[in-house]
Amino acid sequence: MTADTLAAPRAPHRAPRKGVNLEKWGWIYMRVSGVLLVVLILTHLMVNLVLPENGVHALNFAFVTGKFSTPFWQWWDVLMLWLALIHGGNGMRTIINDYVHNQKVRTTLVAVVWIVVAFMVLGGTWVVFSFDPCFDGLGNPFQHEAGSMLAEMCAAQ
Template identity: 50%
Template sequence: MTGATHGTPAVAEHVGTLDAPRSPYVRKKTTRGNYELYSWVFMRASGVVLVVLVFGHLFVNLMVGEGVKAIDFAFVGGKWSSPFWQIWDLLMLWLAMIHGTNGLRTIINDYAERDVTRGVLKGLLYLAFTIVVVLGTLVIFTFEPCPVGADPELLASFCTA
């Protein structure tokens, strides 16, 4: 190995040893892709979008109308009868789950020392992610705001009892 700019031989010739303090920096080629870079960028972008989604959700649910005391089955039924709010809540669910799963994946990679432990923890994490995303998506899109046989006082105003 020779120095990149001065043509002088570097002190370290074997893996695991250090180059001389004044030797020029030579970037080593890695075989890994840019997954971690894209993951880092995603975390920043999804964090910003999540702030907008969550504060929009809180504003509509807590500030508009009668506030928190109005949140009941009819309120949710009224919201989820609109495709706009279904997509809003779906985006919030998916982004929050992907954002959180990616963060926990990073923590597992940083702190789980054994490969087996890391694999088991990440497997459980991905299983929990899949269950929550699938069930949450099903709930959002199969929610029936006007169930048959329900108490008319609990239903949204647009339901015919």
């Protein structure tokens, strides 16, 4: 092929490599996680904002406490967190690879993206599974509004 002829659109641009094709699995991951995220996010919005009797006004600390007391919603939220952050991180990697031409800057930015993703995935997972409405993180009982259901529940512990 000379410089002034275009290759056929689907012609392989290099000899196929052996081993796992991460770029292909990344492409598949974006599609599969996208479909799952539609279900997870739409249900999340319905359950939190639309279905409660007072709609969006029902959303407060006690509401979140109630949800985080059930493994079902804990896993729902953690799945959403993992899928969305890895999806967003991989999407950012694609954008950086498309626009940043300097190899060192590109590698640094992609590394920063994955470090932030790892930090948020691990931190978020820790928060969801260790959440305790009666604990303020300094070893003291959390000060809930006197007379509230949460204040009574924490006092009874």
